[in-house]
Amino acid sequence: xxxxxxxxxxxxxxxxxxxxxxxxxxxxxxxxxxxxxxxxxxxxxxxxxxxxxxxxxxxxxxxxxxxxxxxxxxxxxxxxxxxxxxxxxxxxxxxxxxxxxxxxxxxxxxxxxxxxxxxxxxxxxxxxxxxxxxxxxxxxxxxxxxxxxxxxxxxxxxxxxxxxxxxxxxxxxxxxxxxxxxxxxxxxxxxxxxxxxxxxxxxxxxxxxxxxxxxxxxxxxxxxxxxxxxxxxxxxxxxxxxxxxxxxxxxxxxxxxxxxxxxxxxxxxxxxxxxxxxxxxxxxxxxxxxxxxxxxxxxxxxxxxxxxxxxxxxxxxxxxxxxxxxxxxxxxxxxxxxxxxxxxxxxxxxxxxxxxxxxxxxxxxxxxxxxxxxxxxxxxxxxxxxxxxxxxxxxxxxxxxxxxxxxxxxxxxxxxxx
Amino acid sequence: xxxxxxxxxxxxxxxxxxxxxxxxxxxxxxxxxxxxxxxxxxxxxxxxxxxxxxxxxxxxxxxxxxxxxxxxxxxxxxxxxxxxxxxxxxxxxxxxxxxxxxxxxxxxxxxxxxxxxxxxxxxxxxxxxxxxxxxxxxxxxxxxxxxxxxxxxxxxxxxxxxxxxxxxxxxxxxxxxxxxxxxxxxxxxxxxxxxxxxxxxxxxxxxxxxxxxxxxxxxxxxxxxxxxxxxxxxxxxxxxxxxxxxxxxxxxxxxxxxxxxxxxxxxxxxxxxxxxxxxxxxxxxxxxxxxxxxxxxxxxxxx
Numbered sequence: 001x002x003x004x005x006x007x008x009x010x011x012x013x014x015x016x017x018x019x020x021x022x023x024x025x026x027x028x029x030x031x032x033x034x035x036x037x038x039x040x041x042x043x044x045x046x047x048x049x050x051x052x053x054x055x056x057x058x059x060x061x062x063x064x065x066x067x068x069x070x071x072x073x074x075x076x077x078x079x080x081x082x083x084x085x086x087x088x089x090x091x092x093x094x095x096x097x098x099x100x101x102x103x104x105x106x107x108x109x110x111x112x113x114x115x116x117x118x119x120x121x122x123x124x125x126x127x128x129x130x131x132x133x134x135x136x137x138x139x140x141x142x143x144x145x146x147x148x149x150x151x152x153x154x155x156x157x158x159x160x161x162x163x164x165x166x167x168x169x170x171x172x173x174x175x176x177x178x179x180x181x182x183x184x185x186x187x188x189x190x191x192x193x194x195x196x197x198x199x200x201x202x203x204x205x206x207x208x209x210x211x212x213x214x215x216x217x218x219x220x221x222x223x224x225x226x227x228x229x230x231x232x233x234x235x236x237x238x239x240x241x242x243x244x245x246x247x248x249x250x251x252x253x254x255x256x257x258x259x260x261x262x263x264x265x266x267x268x269x270x271x272x273x274x275x276x277x278x279x280x281x282x283x284x285x286x287x288x289x290x291x292x293x294x295x296x297x298x299x300x301x302x303x304x305x306x307x308x309x310x311x312x313x314x315x316x317x318x319x320x321x322x323x324x325x326x327x328x329x330x331x332x333x334x335x336x337x338x339x340x341x342x343x344x345x346x347x348x349x350x351x352x353x354x355x356x357x358x359x360x361x362x363x364x365x366x367x368x369x370x371x372x373x374x375x376x377x378x379x380x381x382x383x384x385x386x387x388x389x390x391x392x393x394x395x396x397x398x399x400x401x402x403x404x405x406x407x408x409x410x411x412x413x414x415x416x417x418x
Numbered sequence: 419x420x421x422x423x424x425x426x427x428x429x430x431x432x433x434x435x436x437x438x439x440x441x442x443x444x445x446x447x448x449x450x451x452x453x454x455x456x457x458x459x460x461x462x463x464x465x466x467x468x469x470x471x472x473x474x475x476x477x478x479x480x481x482x483x484x485x486x487x488x489x490x491x492x493x494x495x496x497x498x499x500x501x502x503x504x505x506x507x508x509x510x511x512x513x514x515x516x517x518x519x520x521x522x523x524x525x526x527x528x529x530x531x532x533x534x535x536x537x538x539x540x541x542x543x544x545x546x547x548x549x550x551x552x553x554x555x556x557x558x559x560x561x562x563x564x565x566x567x568x569x570x571x572x573x574x575x576x577x578x579x580x581x582x583x584x585x586x587x588x589x590x591x592x593x594x595x596x597x598x599x600x601x602x603x604x605x606x607x608x609x610x611x612x613x614x615x616x617x618x619x620x621x622x623x624x625x626x627x628x629x630x631x632x633x634x635x636x637x638x639x640x641x642x643x644x645x646x647x648x649x650x651x652x653x654x655x656x657x658x659x660x661x662x663x664x665x666x667x668x669x670x671x672x673x674x675x676x677x678x679x680x681x682x683x684x685x686x687x688x689x690x691x692x693x694x695x696x697x698x699x700x701x702x703x704x705x706x707x708x709x710x711x712x713x714x715x716x717x718x719x720x721x
Contacts, residue, residue, distance in 0.1 A: 095619055115622040122623045128616040132638045141634075142624035189624065 044228040045106030045119065045196035046071040047092065052101030054087050054253075061087040063253035065101070069231060069246075074223050076232040076240035079250035080276065085233045088250075089199050092231065093122050106196055116145070121190035122199040126206070127182045129174040135161070135185055136170035142193040160192040163222060180211045187222070197229045204239065216242050237277050241265065249273045266326075269313060271403045274324045281327065281372045284405060286319040287312065294397065297323050301368030305344045307400045315404055322405045327375040329399040332362060335390035345394040346372065350387050360384050364393060471692035475685075482687060490692045498676050498693065505672040508587065508662075509655035512594035513602070516651055517644065519595070520603035525636075528610035539607065546600055554664045557593050558584065561665065585667030593661035598654065602647040609643020610636070642712050649708055653701045673697065 047069040054062040062084040069075040077085040090096040092103060094115035102111045110118050121142065130138050136157055143153045161167055164184040174182060183203055190198055200219075204212045220243045223230045234240050240247045241261035248258040249272070257264045257273035268274035274282060285299040295309045305323050315321060325344075339345040348366035359377045362385065366372050374393055376384070385391050471490055475482040495502070527538045545553065559565055561583045564572070571577045583589045613636060621631040659674030666672070673693060680690035 093623060095622075114627075115619070116625045116627055120623075122620070124616050124620055126614075126616055128614065128620040130617060130620070130635065131614075132635075141621070141626075145625035145630060189620075193624065 043196055044071040048104040050102045052098045055099040060253045071229055072227055074230045074243055074245045076244040076247040077250055078240040078247050083250040084253035085250045089201055089233045093199050094118050119196045121193050121195040123186045123190050123203045125202045127186040135172045138185055139189045139192050156192055160188040164188045179206050200232045202234055267401055271406045274403050279327050280324045282322045282324045284322050299368050303368055306397050307402050312402050313404050320405055321402050324401045325395050327373045329395045330374040331394050332374050333392045337392055339394045342397050343394045345392055347392050350385050350389045353387050467691050468695055470687055471695050473688050475687050490688055494689050494692050501671050501673045501676050505656050508591055509652050512591045512655055513648055513652045515595040516599055516602035520606055524603050524606035524610055528607055543600055554593055554660055558664050561589055587670045589665040590662050593665040594655050598651045601650045605643050605647040609640045613639045645708055649704050657697050
């Protein structure tokens with residue numbers, strides 16, 4: 001199907017000019033690289049937030065934000081509702097003015113430029129398609145404002161609709177499209193202008209889970225193909241980790257953790273990141289001693305846990321710390337099993353064992369008086385412990401991290417209102 | 419506990435039968451109150467009025483006999499076409515004036531009203547809590563030859579002493595425009611309020627300046643509202659007689675005034691009824707046009 005429509009579109013180019021025709025001829029043979037040949041390697045720009053603060057009614061929505069997104073990067077701003085991620089994106093798009101600070105786009109100060117003078121396009125959360133225009137006119141809207149020549153508009157819109165897999169949808173009204181199709185039109189409408197930076201404001205929040213996963217792969221493909229910077233805002237950690245080159249976890253208008261998804265996940269630097277990004281077992285304790293590359297921490301309920309010394313954050317003089325380990329890093333062994341070298345271990349009794357299909361989730365009442373969640377993949381050859389069984393939890397020291405404890409316990413709200 | 423009834427029991431059959439009849443009748447029974455209301459207060463008067471236009475009436479007794487006198491329409495039109503044209507002109511001009519005045523008001527409330535939108539709408543409507551006739555009579559005072567405005571302007575010699583507005587077409591149109599302003603402003607407000615702000619942001623994001631955003635997004639999305647406002651204002655203005663009676667003179671009689679005179683003064687019921695029928699047809703044509711151009715469903719959203 002794809003090759004047939006490519007031919008049709010290719011035919012259209014040939015009437016426009018010889019150069020365009022050869023351009024479109026090339027990808028016809030190879031199917032997979034076919035699309036990539038068309039608008040690859042657009043000019044892309046880096047983004048810089050310098051001490052940006054945005055205040056709404058005396059509350060800081062964004063608090064002294066410093067952030068640098070490299071050109072061509074897929075960068076996600078991740079965080080719960082009201083963390084300032086959308087406000088940051090809107091400031092970059094020009095819909096909000098920062099209270100303080102500067103925003104640079106490709107080295108140029110755009111802090112006070114209106115949206116229509118920025119080389120940035122946005123895919124809105126609700127798609128915000130023009131209800132009075134058909135698909136073609138929706139996608140052509142930005143090109144028409146830039147006074148691009150008619151044939152060129154026709155060519156670029158056709159090309160873009162093919163990239164987002166909506167060929168021959170030009171005449172449809174936006175109300176006749178499904179959610180996923182509307183999203184593709186919104187994406188095409190932004191990308192057709194060949195912006196240096198694409199902003200995406202929770203573009204998948206209205207899609208169902210299956211379609212969302214499909215679009216994630218699709219979006220990543222398109223980003224790799226066009227090569228421009230994507231700044232993606234979401235509250236869905238899985239979405240952010242799946243697509244991003246790097247991500248930043250935001251909370252209360254500040255960045256709590258930043259890096260590659262693996263980095264931020266495996267080595268969270270704050271208690272918030274540890275509990276927001278995936279699940280974590282966090283045990284309160286205090287530092288006892290450091291010898292060589294290992295630091296020993298006494299857990300409040302008794303016992304000690306060893307962590308890599310370089311993962312102990314700056315605690316500002318205090319010894320209080322929280323030790324964390326991800327549930328899937330924990331091995332669950334029958335009581336009395338010898339623990340391997342350079343491993344931490346805690347004894348306990350299984351309280352709840354839940355079969356989740358891909359694995360088993362255990363809640364273990366430990367000898368330290370705290371509950372620890374462990375997760376074992378369903379690979380078939382283990383004998384799953386049942387509730388009431390005595391077990392030993394063990395995990396490599398390398399997989400242990402420490403974070404500075406938050407002053408009070410906080411309720412982390414993962415649901416996104418608006 | 420109820421005794422279970424065997425399937426072949428005769429009582430069960432009638433029971434089921436009753437239930438089926440009841441279910442079939444339910445929608446009709448539910449629509450009975452509004453149906454009766456429409457029948458008695460809308461359909462019956464309409465049929466009476468239309469049939470009256472075909473009757474001939476005795477000028478002395480006022481008794482009317484059905485005569486299928488279709489010529490009534492053409493003779494009334496030849497007599498009163500000038501008044502029709504005057505009404506058409508006044509209604510059209512005043513509607514345009516209302517659109518021009520109320521668009522900025524509705525736009526401002528819809529886009530910049532913030533939390534006080536309802537308050538501003540109420541302010542727009544407050545004068546209209548006073549009776550229609552009284553408001554018009556107050557306008558008579560306002561526009562009178564030596565009243566607040568003209569009197570003051572004449573006093574400082576900005577206007578010649580013979581200058582007057584009352585009795586002219588302008589007075590009638592001013593009265594019409596004033597009295598029907600909410601009928602224009604409210605549908606416009608609804609249309610503008612309904613425009614998704616994110617769609618507008620999307621336009622700015624796609625290189626539209628404020629002006630282009632207004633022309634290419636706000637205006638096209640406001641068109642159904644503008645048309646609804648036009649209909650809601652134009653149709654009642656077309657048949658209005660109060661403004662002309664109070665503010666107008668003898669040279670600018672509107673068709674509403676003629677109809678009123680025929681019913682109440684000359685007692686020409688057939689003539690009045692046929693002119694009313696013609697008015698009705700004009701109004702229906704307007705609504706038909708709207709439905710054709712913008713779809714019948716959009717009307718419901720504004721009425």
